[in-house]
Amino acid sequence: MVDFPEIVNIPLAKWIDKAMDWLLLNLDPFFDAIGFIILKVVLAFENLFLFIPWFVLIPLAGLAGWKLVGKKRSGVTFMILLFLVGSFGYWELAMRTLSLVIASVFFSLIIGIPLGIRMARSDRAQAIMKPMMDAMQTMPSFVYLIPALMFFGMGKVPAMFATIIYAVPPVIRLTNVGIRTVDKEAVEASKAFGATSRQVLFDVQLPLAKPSIMVGVNQTTMMALAMVVIGSMIGAKGLGMEVLLAINRIEVGRGFEAGLSIVFLAIIIDRITYSFSKTKDK
């Protein structure tokens, strides 16, 4: 084997560490503020889901399955799945996980949809953001945990921060693609009648891109769920933590129970968010 010449050495790791030090030293109040907002939102969702009793939420899920997905069978399935989660003894943890997911998605959409719109409206913005999003999605998700930990300490907030970074690209991408693939003549028609760019956006582009954006929401939600589980490694309470404990103690059965609960949640969330992407028949 021929060694790579040692003289050629780019100390990227050192630079990044230095940048992190600088950020922590100078922008601490900024991160505190972000952390505060994230915490407030996630606590609000958590309080909500822990407040709603199981015997209310399970029928609600059934109703959602019936009305939104469009089949009675889906509703019944959702109810059975949620009941199973409860019967494994993971109701509370599942609700905590769900709150984290929903809060992460909430932030992802607030950040992602405007960025997607921006990206659709400028080729330069697209050229800049595309590689960034490729990096965000291919970077092993654990890597985000370290800086998140340093900015926000242990707990829910860093887990959510990492989750948002990991989950936001799909909604940005699909908003971008959705708007870019809107019928060109519909956009031209709107412009031809003298619509401002704001009118074009809200009258034509967003409504016509809605199915695509909703697929983005669906993808973002699923990625958020996957990441929230990993986020439990830095102290976010939830189903992921149970899996982690089961691994540490080599308890196969416990691991499966927690794992299955995550799968069940995933199925329900996926079907419901996916139903939004379908345009309803008139």
Added chain:
Amino acid sequence: MSEDLKNETVETEDPQIVIKDLWKIYGRDPKRVLGKNLRTLSKDEVQKKTGCIIGMREINLEVKKGEFYILMGLSGSGKSTLVRNLIRLVNPTSGTIHINGENITKMNSEQLLHFRRKTFGMVFQHYGLLPHLTVLDNAAYGLKVKGLPKGERYAKAMQSLETVGLKGWEDYYPGSLSGGMQQRVGLARALANDPEILLMDEPFSGLDPLIRRQMQDELVELQDKLQKTIIFVTHDLHEALKLGDKIAIMRNGEVVQVGSPEEIVTQPNDDYVAEFVKDASPAKVLTASSIMDPAKVLLYAWEGPKTALTLLRKNNRKAAFVVDKSHKLLGVAKEKVIEKMIEEGHSKIPAESLMKVTSVTPDTILEDLFPIVTEHPFPIPVCNENGKFQGIVTTDHIFESISPVEEGESNG
């Protein structure tokens, strides 16, 4: 100076749209193509040398108010680009467009919005409707953009839908309508604004032939009523000939010929146009006025039967058309009838004793002349809308005039 010029344009009824030296070049640094060395090169050469693609080259056009103006050419000829330049959906690289005396190429975005709202309506090939809105909301869209209150815009949109024959469909969604009906919605949307200028980008190209013909007929009828300035893009020659007052033929971004349908078909500028109009039947463009002749013998009612008979015999005719003092056609007098009048002692030719004949107007196209010609033994008289005699059309002339292509070949 410029103020004077403006006034003058209003008074002399100058064109509503004036396009001067308009270029559109796609690519990096497009202005350099306009330099001395490059601007005369062909499209392919420019593309090879600079990588720039010429979309439109040196376009000069004038459109009068109320004119039905056709832009015709194959795909890629720049016709759609040109029509989009008129409302700056595409911005020209250089040149000017004046509409109602205003230079729209110099407008800022706010003026442009105002101008689009006020002056234009546009109809698109694939309709460009908004599928999430009802037919009524679609038709009212231009008015909504303008900021009209709901009641007012719905009232206007309803009226517009009625004009295009879509009453009763206002609550449907475009997706549930046929192509022809969707395009009616597109037309209603454009008309609801009551625009001065209607831009139509291949509006009927996506429709099947029967519906297309029907829509064309209705558009002609509508235009008779509305008298808008219409810029109509098409690649279909028959459509162009049928609808247009004036046709501009485009190729590779250039205008190669501008003229009336008749001029285009009978006097093509070059081989390209000739090839284009090869299949066009002159019977559909040539009008009675263009092929009519003065009558060899014309009898005047007040001159009396004796003079008439002399004239007939001198010219070796058995019958002739008779007109009154104001040159109004009265009918046909046969030799025998005139002889009888002389026997009865008339001093004038009485109108009621003449044979009535079918006449045609000067703008009747040949196609419509055929059935009349075959049914009548005499030449067909051509009279204007006041009944004034203009000339005659004979069967021989009709057949001569519809074979100009062969004639050209034998000459050249």
